[in-house]
Amino acid sequence: MELSCARLAALFVVPLVTTACIGAELDSDPEALLEEAEGALEGDNGYLINALSQNALSQNSLTLNALSQNALSQNALSQNALSTIRDPGTNGAMARDLLRYIVSCALRPDQTFSFSWIDSGGVSRPEVYRGELGYAHWWATTPIGPNTYVQRQITACLAARINWYGVSVRISLRNNEMPSTAAERTAYPVREGAFWGNMFGTVEPAFLRACYSPAGVTRARQLQRDCAAGHISVDPGTGATTVQQCGPMTIVGSCDTICNGTDTVNGFYRGCLRNPSVSPWERMDEVITTFLPPAP
Template sequence: MMFLCCPRTVALLAIPLVTTACIGAELDEAPDEWVDEAEGAMVIGNGLTSNRLVLNALTQTALTPLTLSQRALTPGSLSPSSRAAIQDPGPSGTLSRELLRYVVSCALRPDQSFSFSWTDGAGATHTETYAGNLGIADWWVYGPLADPFYQRWISACLASRTNWYGVSVNLSLRGSQVPLASLAAERAAYPVREGAFWGNVFSSTPYLRACHSPSGVSHARSLQRDCAAGHLAIDPATGGQVTEPCGPIALAGSCDTICNSVPAHNGGYYFRCLDNPAISSTEYTEVVITSFLPQ
C-alpha cells in the first residue's frame, strides 16, 4: 500500500519522554486528499510529526490510544473522555483529532468513515469526516480493539507514518497483512527500503520501536525521513553530533541485524524482527510494517 506523508502534527500516546521539537511542524485541518496511483494503489496525506509525542502535549481529557481501543470505533461509542478530547476547541483538541484521523485511516476501509462535530472558541461549528483507508481492523466499528495482534498492526501503521519534519514524502508501506500487499508497479516505483516499525501504543505499557535498513539511510535522510535511523542533531552541551529518536519510537539499530526479510519479488519487507533486541535475542514479533521510498 502506498502513502504520501504530508505536514501534520499528532499526539500518539502519553509516554514520559523529553524530545526536541520538530522544525517547521504545522497543524492544519485540511482533509486528506486521495489520488489514484500505480495499479490501484492509493496515495494519502499522512505525515505524523514527532514533536507532540511527549507527556506534556496531552491533558487528562486528551484522547489516548488505550481509551480509544476500549470501545467500538464509532462516534456513538466513544467514552465521555474521548468525546471531550476530540471536541476540545483548544490545542489539545487539535492533537486529539489528528490522532483520531490517522487511527481511522489505518484501521478502517475506504468505504468506512468517522464523522463528528465540534465547536471552536468563537462558537463556530466544525464538521469532521475522517476516511478509512487500509482496513487493518475494519471490524473495530462493531466492538473494542481488544486483540493485541491488531493493536500492534495499527500501532506499526501510526509509527511508520511519523515524520520528524512534517514534510511531504511518498511512502510504500508493506507487511504480511493483506492490506499491506504491494503490486509489481509499486515495488518498482518505491525500491529503497527505509526501515521497519512495530510496537503497541494501546497497551497499559505502550511502546514503539524502529530499525533502519543500512543501505537506505542516506537516501531516507535526503528526503527528510529520520524516524527509522534517528534524527541527527547537535548536542548543545558538547557541540557533537547525536542521534535522537522520534518521540517515543525507540531506535533498535540495523534491521539487517535484527530482522528477517522476504524476497524482493514478494515485497522485500521485514516479516520478523526482534521485539526488544536490547533485552532478548530470541523473542521476535511478526507484526512489523516496512517503509519503502522512491528512488
C-alpha cells in the first residue's frame, strides 16, 4: 500500500492494491523469490500522508489516540469512530484509508476488520480490511493503550508506507522485531532509509521522522518514493530546485550519521536518534528500515 502527499486537498483517493507487485519495471524473478519466502515482511505503500497530519488527527473522530483505547474491531469502536468510517464524504474516505493501513500494519493475514457504509448514492459499500504485517496482532481483542513501544512500531510502519505520488510500489519492511528471509533480501536488496516516531500523541508529543540511505536515493526516486530523501520540486520560472518533506514527516538527513549501524544479516538500522536537533545520544529502537527492488 502507498501513502501519498501529492494532493493535499484530496485525501486517500488512490486505491490500495494489496496484491500488486512492484510494477512493469521488474521481471518476475523478485516476485517468484517472495512467493518462495513464506511470511516475507513486504507490503505496498500508499496515500496516507494527509491522514497522519496533526490537523487531520485532531479533527478526525478516528484518531490514533482513540483507537489505542479500544480493541481494533468494529464492535469495540466508539460510536463517533463508527460514524466517521461510515461517513460518505472526504472525512470518511480519509478515516477508512487510515484504518485500512493501521489494520494492515497491526494484524496478521488471518485477521480482518469488516464493516459497511452507505455512499452518497445510497449504495451499501462493504469493507474488509485484512492484516498483513502483524506488528500488534493482539490489538484485535485487547487495547494497546499507552504502550509506547507498540505505538512507535505502528507509527513507523505507517510512515514507511507513505509515498509522495500514491503509486503502488512493493517494499520490504524490516526491524529488530521483524527480520527477513534470504529470498526477501535477494528480491529487495536496495536499502532506502528508515522511519520512526509516535503519532498517537498520548504519552509523548506526536512526531514523525525519516532518514535516507545515500546509496538508495537514486533507486528510490526511480520508483517514485521520495519521503526518505525528500521530494525534489523544480520552479518552472527559475529552474531552481528545492527539497520538500512529506507532510508532517521531518527528514533529518543521512541514516549513516543518524542511526547506529545496521544488522549484519538483515541490513536494517538497529536504532536512530529520536530527535537529532535536540540530542545527539537519545536513540529509538522502534525504527523500520525499508528496502526496494533492484533496477532492472
